[in-house]
Amino acid sequence: MPATDPVALEWMDVAVGSDIHRVVFAGVPTDPTHSVRERMEWLSGPGDGLRQLLIEPPYGAPTFCVDLLTPPDDRRAEAAFIIMEVMGYPFFSGSNTMATACALIESGRLPGTEPDGRQCLRLEAPGGRVDAHVERRGGQVVKVTVEGDEAFVQRADARVELPSVGPVAYDLVWSGGHYVMVNAESLGLRPADAGGTEALALAARIIEAVQADRPPLHPRLGDVGAPRFLHWMWPETETSPDCLQATGATYGHPGVLWSCPTGTGTVARLARRMHRGGAGVGTSLHNTSPAGTTFEGRVIEQSQVGDYAGIRTQVSGAPRVVGQCTLTLPPGSPMIAERGLEWLLPSGSGLI
Numbered sequence: 410m411p412a413t414d415p416v417a418l419e420w421m422d423v424a425v426g427s428d429i430h431r432v433v434f435a436g437v438p439t440d441p442t443h444s445v446r447e448r449m450e451w452l453s454g455p456g457d458g459l460r461q462l463l464i465e466p467p468y469g470a471p472t473f474c475v476d477l478l479t480p481p482d483d484r485r486a487e488a489a490f491i492i493m494e495v496m497g498y499p500f501f502s503g504s505n506t507m508a509t510a511c512a513l514i515e516s517g518r519l520p521g522t523e524p525d526g527r528q529c530l531r532l533e534a535p536g537g538r539v540d541a542h543v544e545r546r547g548g549q550v551v552k553v554t555v556e557g558d559e560a561f562v563q564r565a566d567a568r569v570e571l572p573s574v575g576p577v578a579y580d581l582v583w584s585g586g587h588y589v590m591v592n593a594e595s596l597g598l599r600p601a602d603a604g605g606t607e608a609l610a611l612a613a614r615i616i617e618a619v620q621a622d623r624p625p626l627h628p629r630l631g632d633v634g635a636p637r638f639l640h641w642m643w644p645e646t647e648t649s650p651d652c653l654q655a656t657g658a659t660y661g662h663p664g665v666l667w668s669c670p671t672g673t674g675t676v677a678r679l680a681r682r683m684h685r686g687g688a689g690v691g692t693s694l695h696n697t698s699p700a701g702t703t704f705e706g707r708v709i710e711q712s713q714v715g716d717y718a719g720i721r722t723q724v725s726g727a728p729r730v731v732g733q734c735t736l737t738l739p740p741g742s743p744m745i746a747e748r749g750l751e752w753l754l755p756s757g758s759g760l761i
Contacts (some may be wrong), residue, residue: 418436431463448491457533459753475494482619488509500535503704536558574596586633591642640657651693667698674696679722
């Protein structure tokens with residue numbers, strides 16, 4: 410018999426530095442025998458139509474991020490989430506953790522302890538446990554500080570050769586995904602131009618050249634795919650002892666420059682500086698995007714990830730709820746057929 414019940418997806422849109430993060434609460438079937446990472450890997454293959462539906466027109470835009478709530482594996486975690494972006498499926502993300510924590514509290518799905526004060530949410534991303542310290546005033550979330558994945562430099566002082574450009578120096582840093590860290594001034598790029606057509610094309614060329622030389626495996630996560638992030642760096646200034654200020658912009662391949670500097674981009678920059686001997690425990694970085702959004706990152710301890718010296722950090726931002734939505738698609742919707750989303754139907758065969 411043909412399906413008659415519709416697909417009904419429920420989500421909350423949360424802005425972090427004016428970038429929309431779509432936190433999906435309901436409508437996606439889950440198989441509890443699968444791990445959070447296994448669900449992510451299934452979505453990245455046969456289930457990728459869900460990501461496309463939510464970040465592409467007519468319901469989304471390539472700059473959107475999606476955070477799908479799912480049952481956690483870690484018994485200490487209160488909730489888990491799978492991250493979907495234009496570049497695919499990161500193992501961890503600072504801004505997405507901020508948005509997810511905000512949505513969980515603002516929607517009442519996790520209780521807020523006090524209308525004014527701070528509480529810690531224990532969450533789980535595909536890369537592992539992540540803590541989100543949520544601050545509220547007058548019952549509203551005003552700030553989230555995230556402690557997440559360890560960051561480390563996996564390839565230092567590397568170069569790729571680009572026709573008509575010449576050699577481009579970069580460092581490859583793991584921070585929830587592989588970041589290609591590039592000195593923007595060395596290529597004559599100004600912050601105001603980072604989102605322009607030429608700069609986006611240049612970032613794409615650099616990423617594609619770096620992808621040709623696959624990075625080593627992650628010591629704990631194994632094969633994490635090809636690099637898909639580039640962080641443009643402009644000079645840092647020390648405003649006080651151990652307090653740095655800089656401008657940085659994160660590109661996601663293909664074709665997106667986010668308005669916020671991204672939490673993982675900010676942490677990757679701190680890891681790079683630590684690797685070069687210019688930072689230690691207690692060092693903070695106010696990283697501001699060309700659009701004017703600032704994230705504050707701080708090194709809280711040094712660590713070791715396999716053979717790599719790494720850091721653990723806190724990074725803070727100010728998420729705010731934009732709105733809440735339920736999208737209902739009848740079984741005959743072309744969106745379901747075009748994106749292979751029959752598995753979302755109540756009578757479908759797929760559970761992630």
